[in-house]
Amino acid sequence: MDIVQKSNRFPSLSISIAVIALSGLQATVSTAAEPAEAVTYSGHVASIINENCVVCHREGGIGPMALTNFDQVRPWAPLIQLKVANREMPPYAYDHDIGIQDLQADWRLSQSDIDTVVAWVNQGSPAGNLDEMPAPPVLRGLHDWNFSAQLGEPDLVLSSVPIDVPASGNDLWDKHYISSGLTEDRCIKALQVKPRGDAKTVVHHANTYFAEVQEDGSVDRKPLTEYAMGKWGEIVPEGVCRTAYANSMVQWDIHMFPGGLGGTAPNAAIEDNVVELGIWLHPKDYKAKVTQTLATYQLDQGDLLIPPNGTAMTQGFHSFDHPVRIDSFQPHGHLRMNAASLEIFYPATGKTEVISMISNWSATWHHSHLYEPDSAPLLPTGAVLVTKQWYDNTAGNPNNPDPNQWVGWGQRTADEMSHSWIAITHLDAETYAELVEQRQKSQDQALPAGD
């Protein structure tokens, strides 16, 4: 593994390899990263695929092909190489060289794993000794909750009212109300929204709100959680309360795209489409000093207007009158959006910090990027969130349904949006100071002696 070792010693070479990989020059990457020793499926690759791919690529999974054994993997080896080298798979398009890298539920492969897969394919995708395979992965059931392994079953499951979705036609928005069943306010530990079965590809978004319907029919609502296609879920940091309100209705706001979106879209009618919301709650006596809210932070500069065969960029700004911690960042757009970033501008110093960049964003994977608590940005009062989103309405965008159309803001999949869902922990001055001090101490301890 001489070259890989050199890469580790010389960061500039690592970066060069990554840049070449991102540019799609597969052969160049393969040559540069090829290890000297033989790489086999049984000895090296199976464990990578088992740990990172088969959760979706198995019988009944959402991946278009199963990759659970050598016979299934081998025919797809060149495509796997291409997708892995370009960081298109696993589908977690968060830039690996910009901004905060410590994320929860991070699906990205390490560069070492990428190099191994690339080298294996270049060597002819040999099987190795199939009698000496790594232990098969322990997978959750296809319909299990994503957090069931660490949190068990949700304390509360709220299901939408079933609805039939036709095979084609105009997008649909289903807004109806159910009872939450909660009789006292509780603090939320985690949430997941889960379309059942084939509904995964037709449910564009499924948002929920605590809602009160007024006498005149108007509705006051507070966000409960958000789901858009591909979202894994939300975990609320320890020591924080995100409130589930008692004695409230829950409004489902479900946007459906008949026929579905993405490679596994059924293009067929779906009967009794149901979306479920699982809520894990803290114990009743759970105490928290600070609260978290999830909200959208919108474009507020310029119009969202994309010319035919052209591109566009939007910006949004927001600041708070108190210190905050950013717990997660989830940009939202549709078929023309292809990149997004989150920056923080500090008026006191004039500096701008890039927090997150997603250079290859796709509407089929609306990840909520959950910052590890020790890395989540701490913002002093007045710091400005700067959200940027980019749009490609050219024929070069493979998701583009029609590059000859003007595209503006709208709720349909064919229209566009420009906002981000961001979970914010709202801090008082004292808690903010404590967290800053803790962060500083932990950074000091991490420094090698003598530095």
Added chain:
Amino acid sequence: MSRIRAVVTSVAMALVVNAVFAVSAGAQEVQRFLRPPPKGGQPIVPFMEGWYGNADGSVTVSFGYHNRSEVDVIIPKGDNNYIEPAQLNGMQPEVYLPGRQHGVFAVTIPASMSDETIWWHLKTGSSETLQVPGARGSTAYELDRNPRPQGSVQPLIWFEEGNPGTGPEGVMSTTVKTVAVGAPLTIEVGTDDPSVRDPSNPVFAKPLDTRVMWYEHQGPGKVQFTEYPSTPFIAAPHVSLRNAMPAAAARIAIPASKGPARVIATFSEPGEYLIRARLDNWNASDSDGFDQCCWSNAFQRVHVTP
């Protein structure tokens, strides 16, 4: 609100236009350009909202527009405002209100031409001509007339009982009304919303009102709408989502979604006019302009004498 003629659109606006499209063109060469488009300004942007496949093989294409300035703009039909092929030209508006106006008119491409693409060309002042195609295209733009999840459908609107229209294509009056410049003309439409909703849904506990808005669609002069005593205008300020259709002052509520809407129109110049009445049920949670459902247009032809 002042009105301007496209032919006298200011040089300043033209500069804004050029700035917008300079950004767009340059962006194709630079992956991550940093200047967002400015708020507001010209030109009027034509939108193809979507297409309906009809049972007889024809295709109905719905069009709207976005006037990003704060004033009405008039673009007469002709070299600066036309649809091709020529036999499908004629229903596009000449009066452009501020904001995003959805489904203002529709064009039905007959079955014999259903593979063809129609183009709406629109030139505001001295800006470049913008165009948008309409065709049986991507399924992402497919529309339908089926009930929405909470029961909303395109409501019925008519000039003559038994001849209702629905959707953006709506209904055209079979008669031309004649009136003199400055004289009042009463225009009436009948309306009914057959949407079936679940009364156990708390937002549908009471019957919803529908709403009729009156617009000058085409004409050489200014049309003034005043309320008819039995169908007064809605006094409450209009709240719109994302700058959509903010400008129609002539709004009439239809209690319980069934009944007539009348308005008195006066005309400033002689000539041929087209008045549009738009009936919507956007008080329902599953109906909105951005949802591309549910509303219906009715077009009244008026001949105005000196």
